[in-house]
Amino acid sequence: MSDRNRSGLPFDAENAAESRLWDALGGIRDEEPSPQLRQAFYRRLEKAGRPTLSVRLGKFLGFSGNSGWLTATACLLIGLGAGKLTSEEPVDSGSRLTALEENVVMLNRNLILDRLENDTAGKRLRGVMDAAQVAGDDSEVVLALLNRAENDRVPSIRSAAINALGTQLNNPDVGGPLMEMLQQTESPLVQMALVDLVLRNGSQQQVLQLQKFAEADLLHPDIAGHVSTSIKRDII
Numbered sequence: 001m002s003d004r005n006r007s008g009l010p011f012d013a014e015n016a017a018e019s020r021l022w023d024a025l026g027g028i029r030d031e032e033p034s035p036q037l038r039q040a041f042y043r044r045l046e047k048a049g050r051p052t053l054s055v056r057l058g059k060f061l062g063f064s065g066n067s068g069w070l071t072a073t074a075c076l077l078i079g080l081g082a083g084k085l086t087s088e089e090p091v092d093s094g095s096r097l098t099a100l101e102e103n104v105v106m107l108n109r110n111l112i113l114d115r116l117e118n119d120t121a122g123k124r125l126r127g128v129m130d131a132a133q134v135a136g137d138d139s140e141v142v143l144a145l146l147n148r149a150e151n152d153r154v155p156s157i158r159s160a161a162i163n164a165l166g167t168q169l170n171n172p173d174v175g176g177p178l179m180e181m182l183q184q185t186e187s188p189l190v191q192m193a194l195v196d197l198v199l200r201n202g203s204q205q206q207v208l209q210l211q212k213f214a215e216a217d218l219l220h221p222d223i224a225g226h227v228s229t230s231i232k233r234d235i236i
Contacts (some may be wrong), residue, residue: 109138116144121154127155132164142168149180159193169201180208183213189218195223199230207231 024067112134115127128148131141142169145168148161168174182194211231 028063075117101150104226109141109183112141116148121157124148124152125157125160128160132166134168135164135168136212142171142174146174146177150177155187155228158187158190162190162193162197165197169197169206170203175202175206179209182210188223191220191223192226195219195227199227 032085108130112127112130115123116131118124118127128145131145135142135145137200142165145161149158149165152158152161162178165174165178169178178194182191182198185191185194195210198206202210210227213219214227217224219227
């Protein structure tokens with residue numbers, strides 16, 4: 001047996017044609033690819049790593065979860081409603097348009113509630129931002145925001161939910177739990193959001209309660225200093 005065959009190279013030393021082929025391949029110079037070839041390769045690699053148009057469109061419309069069905073249903077209802085409005089007599093167009101708008105509002109509300117309970121932090125945060133626009137008119141959305149403020153595992157989402165509640169601090173069903181949370185939470189980010197909410201929208205009683213929390217060392221030292229400075233500035 002020849003030395004080549006004993007070396008384990010991928011050809012049969014007894015086959016002269018195959019030996020000549022591998023000898024010829026071994027003689028090819030190992031050159032660096034040209035800049036044009038490199039650019040073409042990386043363009044193809046980048047294109048292969050991008051989601052397809054259908055995937056990007058599905059994510060944009062929210063078709064990856066339950067919210068996708070709500071979006072699709074809303075689009076369907078809008079299309080059907082618009083078709084009916086253009087095909088039927090104008091005498092009913094006003095009432096039908098009102099009913100269509102109510103359906104869209106209801107679907108948007110359900111979409112917000114669905115996002116607030118989503119497993120993905122980014123979608124919950126988007127739900128909080130959307131909920132802030134309608135919280136003043138919907139008690140169920142307010143309670144869902146309060147649940148995020150109290151129980152979300154991500155402090156930044158809790159902070160965003162607290163800010164979204166805004167003037168709801170004067171609602172006893174909201175203000176009471178938030179003031180209790182202020183003396184219990186250990187997250188400085190959540191504490192700061194609660195403190196700013198009370199300083200902006202709190203009643204005189206809530207501000208006095210906040211001052212007592214600061215004086216009793218129930219708040220982070222820096223946040224307690226912020227409370228003291230803000231209250232003194234307002235008094236002056």
